[in-house]
Amino acid sequence: MTTLETAINAAREAGALIREKAATTKQVQFKSSAHDLVTQVDQAAEAMIRKRILENHPEHAILGEEGVAAGVDASKAALEENRSHEHLWIVDPIDGTTNFVHGFPMFCVSIAYAHHQKVTTAVIYDPMRDELFTAEKGRGAFLGNRSIQVSSEKVLEESLVATGFPSGDRGVRRRNVERILKISPRCRNLRAGGSAALHLAYVACGRLSAFWELELNAWDLAAGSLLVEEAGGKVSDTAGSPYDIGVRHILASNGRIHSLLLDELKEAGATGFEEL
Ligand code: 2AM
Ligand code: CA
Ligand code: CA
Ligand code: CA
Numbered sequence: 073m074t075t076l077e078t079a080i081n082a083a084r085e086a087g088a089l090i091r092e093k094a095a096t097t098k099q100v101q102f103k104s105s106a107h108d109l110v111t112q113v114d115q116a117a118e119a120m121i122r123k124r125i126l127e128n129h130p131e132h133a134i135l136g137e138e139g140v141a142a143g144v145d146a147s148k149a150a151l152e153e154n155r156s157h158e159h160l161w162i163v164d165p166i167d168g169t170t171n172f173v174h175g176f177p178m179f180c181v182s183i184a185y186a187h188h189q190k191v192t193t194a195v196i197y198d199p200m201r202d203e204l205f206t207a208e209k210g211r212g213a214f215l216g217n218r219s220i221q222v223s224s225e226k227v228l229e230e231s232l233v234a235t236g237f238p239s240g241d242r243g244v245r246r247r248n249v250e251r252i253l254k255i256s257p258r259c260r261n262l263r264a265g266g267s268a269a270l271h272l273a274y275v276a277c278g279r280l281s282a283f284w285e286l287e288l289n290a291w292d293l294a295a296g297s298l299l300v301e302e303a304g305g306k307v308s309d310t311a312g313s314p315y316d317i318g319v320r321h322i323l324a325s326n327g328r329i330h331s332l333l334l335d336e337l338k339e340a341g342a343t344g345f346e347e348l
Contacts, residue, residue, distance in 0.1 A: 073128045075185040079195040082124040083181040086117040087199035103142035117165035133157035164291035168267030182269035184294035194295035196273045205273040213302035222305035222326035223278035231281035234263040251340040272296025276303035282325035300324045
């Protein structure tokens with residue numbers, strides 16, 4: 073079985089469980105804080121995905137969110153421990169757990185396969201809309217069996233831009249306010265849907281012009297970054313360095329407005345609000 077077939081099967085299977093449980097009462101546990109949630113569905117979905125991957129590719133390594141202890145330090149350490157594996161799967165069983173818990177229907181399964189630290193296979197599955205986003209390096213990006221491309225806006229005034237507020241750290245939320253104050257009045261409007269992976273899929277298919285967010289982890293970004301690149305867009309960190317599986321501050325766009333947004337993000341980062 074190819075890595076794409078494995079990823080699609082695992083994402084659809086986990087997605088079916090997530091959809092079935094979406095209408096039920098969830099047992100919520102706090103991870104690092106009351107902003108950082110996990111449910112038994114996250115854990116069960118990750119277990120399903122791991123089982124599928126190892127069945128088909130027993131020698132491959134897996135970095136999955138729910139296999140890592142809570143907190144930034146543990147996340148960074150887990151990536152460093154795993155990144156040198158030749159065959160590494162990077163898995164987020166539910167991206168948008170807060171939405172899942174509240175019944176806000178914006179969450180997805182995100183599965184990426186990286187060969188020598190480069191993502192070459194990506195699947196993002198939205199179980200509520202039954203939308204399957206896939207990409208393979210050099211072969212384009214797809215929504216179902218339709219090829220997808222990023223949007224064509226060239227100016228911020230015509231761009232729909234998304235951001236997000238990671239839950240773990242209130243300081244990060246404050247830091248992002250300064251960026252929002254700069255970008256929001258310049259773009260057509262701003263969205264914050266609460267699933268980084270789905271926002272990246274939406275940049276890939278042109279529903280969003282761009283997305284940025286601070287302090288994310290490899291499993292939030294790995295699959296979505298390949299989708300955006302294969303759909304003709306651009307992915308970097310918020311300072312403009314190329315995407316790598318260790319990037320935590322992400323900017324993904326249709327490419328045409330990338331440097332305009334980088335300028336705004338850099339200016340916002342230089343105003344001293346970083347210390348708040
Ligand atoms: P999750 O639902 O898989 O945890 C929302 O802004 C985005 O931030 C989501 O992609 C969410 O992924 C992620 N996120 C949620 N809690 C986080 C935390 N404690 N640290 C970093 N990212 C987090
Ligand atoms: Ca989480
Ligand atoms: Ca996530
Ligand atoms: Ca998650």
